[in-house]
Every structure is written in C-alpha cells, then in structure tokens.
Amino acid sequence: MDASRGTLPEVFVCSNGLQVSTPEDWRRFRRPEIVELYREYVYGREPVGRPDSLRFQVVMEEVVMQGTAVHKQIDIEYTGVGGDGRFRVHIYIPLTKSKVPAFIYAAIKGQSVSEVKLEECSSYWPVEDILSRGYAAVSYSVEDLDPDFFDEGYRNGVHGIFDSRDRLRSPDAWGAMSAWAWGASRVMDYLESDSLIDSERVAIVGYSRSGKACLWAGALDERFALVVSNNSGCSGAAISRGKAGERLLNINRGNPHWFNDNYKKFNEREDELPIDQHLLLSLIAPRLLYVASASEDNWADPESEFLGLLLAQPIYSLHGFSGLDADQMPPVNSPVYGERVGYHLREGKHDLTRYDWKCFMDFADRKLKHAYS
C-alpha cells in the first residue's frame, strides 16, 4: 500500500492486544469496541434509542399508478425532555401478493421526496424504477432530524428534544450525523410495523453527507440488511490517512456540527486516530455492503473509498464470504461484486444518478432478494 497511508488500525486486534480470529470473538470483543471508538471520537453518543414515546401517525394513504402501488405518508413522532418532535416518511409500495423488500433513501440538501412526480423519474430518487423492480421506495429528509447548513448549537431537531439543557455538551455528545442515523432507525421501526414490507430485507442508501450517516446507521442498527454508501468520501467510506481531496480539517471546519468535538482534535493528525474508515465498513459485516464512487469526484477521492472497502474485506472472509472480484479499482461503469460486497465507479461527477440506482438494485436483486432466504 502507498506509504502516505501510514499505519492503519488493525481490524482484528483489540486495544488490549487480543487477536480476534473467529466470528464469535469479533462480535464479543472487537465489534463493540470499534462501535465505542466511533461514539467517542467521531459521531458522539446518542442519548436514546427507540423512545418509549415513539408513535406513528398515518397522514395519508392512497392507491396510485393505476392500482399497482400504494402511497403512504407517515409521521414518526416522539417526546423528550425538550418537548415533541416529528419527521415525515414518504413510502411507495408495489402491491403484490407477498411482502416486499424496501430501499430507504436518506435525502439531503432539500431534495424533494414529497413531491415525487411518478411519471418523471427523478435521478436521485427514481421511485418508478424502484417500484418496477419490486421494491418499496421509502424516504425521509435528514434535515427534519437536525437542520443542516448551519451550526445552530444543537437547539433544534432531535438534539433539542432529547438533550438535557442544564448541562454543557460533552466532547462526545452526538452531532448531526448521529441524529440522521437515529432517524434511519426510527424509519426501520415503522417499517417493522407495516404488514406490506419485508423488514428482513431493507436497504438503506445515503449519498454524500447522508452516505456517511447511513454507514453509521448500518453499523449501529443490524436490522439493515444492505447498506449503500454513494460518493460518501471523507469520514464516509474513504480511508482518512493519506486521503486526497477533503481532509478532516476541511470537513470539521466546513461542517462543525456533523461530528463530535473530539473528532476536531484529529485535524491534520489523521495518523493518530484510533480508527480509520475500513473499521466502520467492517461493522456492517456479515450483512450486505455496497460502496459507489464517481470518477470525477476528487473531493471524495474514489481511490480512498475503494481502499476502504478493500480493507474491510478480511471481516467478510472471517465469516466465510468471498471478497470483491478485484484488487484494483475497476474501470468506470463496471460494477464488481463479492459474495456480500459490491462496488462501482460511475463515470462523471459527484452525484446520485439513475445509473447508480440501477447498480444498487442489480446488486440487491442478486443478494438481498435471495441471500437470506
């Protein structure tokens, strides 16, 4: 490996020196330790899981597309020390005789997921394509969990609902990424209650900033059977050590509200991090994992994203699954698969396109629809 990457933290070596060599020991010793390292140094600690107060309100439900699908809007509501909160989930489900697998999309930057015009497939959220391939299309906007684009001191969103106001925020308090990941798990809570959905076969897709959050959601919540991270770059799928394009200093200055305060101590000191992103990807194993890059996305750095996935493969091998059928970056628009992992490098810029979705669904058709039957 390129010397600029320095020494990367080991997947199988615990902080006390214990070498893990079985799936059982991974689960018992190393996996929980890595989760804690991410809580402590990167995303922060979420103060609540599924709140007792969680409620689902059906806002609307109607049959659409000439009787072939149902469209629902559900408000997910909760109450904490700071009062009541809610966010809306938009769901399209193809009507078939059996329960259907689903793709959840964590929308960003005000992308419209409420006004989907079914006859005009949107590139970032191609609902008709998804339905035609037999999946439910489920989406929520991360900004409904915690506002983005400005650092409001964690007063709004779920931080305002669940954080105590009489204490100072600690350096490992949860940031926006963690709030967005928390939202993904609450969507999953709802899907488990919907009789039309096969909740054992739910994929979560994030793009760019939400690609980072979805990896964290998938690491924490093992109900997600497939995790897809599209162009997630720095602090997503990309290895931080020796990374090109965006570095920790850039992301922590540009978006200080995304991560916890401890993370900022590693600006220009990536080598001292007790983790690197192959460890985050390893937390998804042995479930399905798909990483996607774009050839002109230099800020995210496709090489480092691909390397993150390559370096996560030993954990799949430990569970008896073959790795990617490639040890070099594949050519553009040529997806490569292993038994439980997939990767493609799309030609073009930072984006989430219909082609990307086609690749995610090709992978899911082969692996998600059948892998667990």
Ligand code: GCU
């Ligand atoms: C910025 C940020 C990236 C992020 C991207 C996005 O470019 O630096 O880390 O992935 O925004 O979410 O669009």
